[in-house]
Amino acid sequence: MKATAMQRIPQTGYFTFGKVELTLPQKYFMNLAALISGGVDSAVAVHLLCEQGYKPDLFYIRIGMDTDDGLSCTAEEDIELATATARKYGLKLEVVDLQQEYWDRVVAYTIDKVRQGFTPNPDVMCNKLIKFGCFEEKAGHAYDRIATGHYASTCEREGKVWLATAKDPVKDQTDFLAQIDYLQVSRLLFPLGGLMKQEVRETALAARLPSARRKDSQGICFLGKINYNDFIRRFLGERPGAIVELESGREIGTHKGFWFHTIGQRKGLGLSGGPWFVVDKDPEKNLLFVSRGYDTVHQYGRKFRLTDFHFITENPWPEAGEQEICFKIRHTDQFLPGVIRPAGTGYEVESPHLIQGIAPGQFGVIYDREARLCIGSGEIRRCPG
Numbered sequence: 001m002k003a004t005a006m007q008r009i010p011q012t013g014y015f016t017f018g019k020v021e022l023t024l025p026q027k028y029f030m031n032l033a034a035l036i037s038g039g040v041d042s043a044v045a046v047h048l049l050c051e052q053g054y055k056p057d058l059f060y061i062r063i064g065m066d067t068d069d070g071l072s073c074t075a076e077e078d079i080e081l082a083t084a085t086a087r088k089y090g091l092k093l094e095v096v097d098l099q100q101e102y103w104d105r106v107v108a109y110t111i112d113k114v115r116q117g118f119t120p121n122p123d124v125m126c127n128k129l130i131k132f133g134c135f136e137e138k139a140g141h142a143y144d145r146i147a148t149g150h151y152a153s154t155c156e157r158e159g160k161v162w163l164a165t166a167k168d169p170v171k172d173q174t175d176f177l178a179q180i181d182y183l184q185v186s187r188l189l190f191p192l193g194g195l196m197k198q199e200v201r202e203t204a205l206a207a208r209l210p211s212a213r214r215k216d217s218q219g220i221c222f223l224g225k226i227n228y229n230d231f232i233r234r235f236l237g238e239r240p241g242a243i244v245e246l247e248s249g250r251e252i253g254t255h256k257g258f259w260f261h262t263i264g265q266r267k268g269l270g271l272s273g274g275p276w277f278v279v280d281k282d283p284e285k286n287l288l289f290v291s292r293g294y295d296t297v298h299q300y301g302r303k304f305r306l307t308d309f310h311f312i313t314e315n316p317w318p319e320a321g322e323q324e325i326c327f328k329i330r331h332t333d334q335f336l337p338g339v340i341r342p343a344g345t346g347y348e349v350e351s352p353h354l355i356q357g358i359a360p361g362q363f364g365v366i367y368d369r370e371a372r373l374c375i376g377s378g379e380i381r382r383c384p385g
């Protein structure tokens with residue numbers, strides 16, 4: 001295996017909506033829906049579609065729970081901005097209520113993973129189950145294509161559609177989309193795939209979009225306005241346990257529940273003489289293992305397993321054996337090089353680089369060697385031994 005430098009997305013060859021030449025009948029009879037959030041990205045996606053002569057129907061999905069305990073996302077401002085965008089372009093806007101579905105599926109998944117000691121990724125599951133799952137059943141099925149403001153693209157290889165990375169490596173969101181299936185990817189349009197974020201902002205300002213000056217949202221929708229620990233506490237309560245130094249086995253403090261802590265976490269441990277990093281957990285014994293030092297070796301690994309691996313389009317590796325790939329283990333702009341090989345009932349990924357903070361439960365997202373195609377993803381597990 002070659003130890004190449006960290007790779008970024010190559011800057012050519014994007015197959016994005018704006019560059020696809022559709023023939024006139026296709027263009028004018030294509031029945032489009034666009035998912036609009038009230039943020040700047042989806043508004044620019046809608047603007048670009050309208051500039052090209054489309055008249056998409058807009059959908060806002062209500063996700064946060066209407067509770068009186070502060071655990072809800074206030075959607076009213078989003079809906080106001082989405083309505084203003086719809087009005088500007090003379091488009092229909094419908095609000096689709098998927099709150100119950102979100103809580104039954106995505107929140108339930110999140111709590112279940114946290115309880116088991118894993119680090120969940122609700123955004124990945126929201127895309128798979130809600131934005132492209134329940135929405136499809138409720139409204140999306142009536143449309144030829146669904147457009148979103150995700151930074152991603154699609155490309156066609158040998159007659160099949162593949163999820164592909166965006167031009168802007170910092171904004172690329174293919175890792176959040178890595179659990180969608182073939183039907184979903186083949187029906188999606190990503191008008192922003194060939195644009196840098198700066199260009200999107202400039203387009204929004206030039207077009208005087210109502211959301212042009214709005215700040216970017218920060219992932220996990222239902223947690224947007226609430227504190228993560230409060231959310232976890234509500235479902236799992238507190239369960240005090242020991243914080244143990246990994247190297248010495250010495251008890252050096254207490255925590256209020258292992259579920260409040262994530263592998264790789266440095267802040268919020270309440271320990272003196274640090275820096276201390278969370279490097280492991282034992283959910284059964286309710287122990288949190290930490291290691292000291294900015295560069296503690298226990299923060300790093302070179303290998304991990306992937307379980308329940310999901311191929312978006314198809315398995316591109318007809319022969320069993322090792323494949324050169326790029327991968328991500330969290331939302332970052334860096335695509336690490338490595339190899340993937342079958343192991344047990346899943347796969348094992350190995351990198352020539354030291355990988356920081358490998359957190360079981362997160363999705364390991366696999367790309368081709370050029371970090372162009374997003375092949376699929378699986379849940380990270382530690383290698384045995």
Ligand SMILES: Nc1ncnc2c1ncn2[C@@H]1O[C@H](COP(=O)(O)OP(=O)(O)OP(=O)(O)O)[C@@H](O)[C@H]1O
Nearest residue numbers: 035036037039040041042059060061148149150217
């Ligand atoms: N509540 C929602 N209703 C409908 N579509 C949504 C909603 N939230 C997100 N989306 C769609 O998913 C895309 C990605 O959303 P995400 O929140 O990850 O990114 P974002 O960069 O903050 O997007 P935006 O600037 O459009 O809010 C949005 O551009 C939009 O198309």
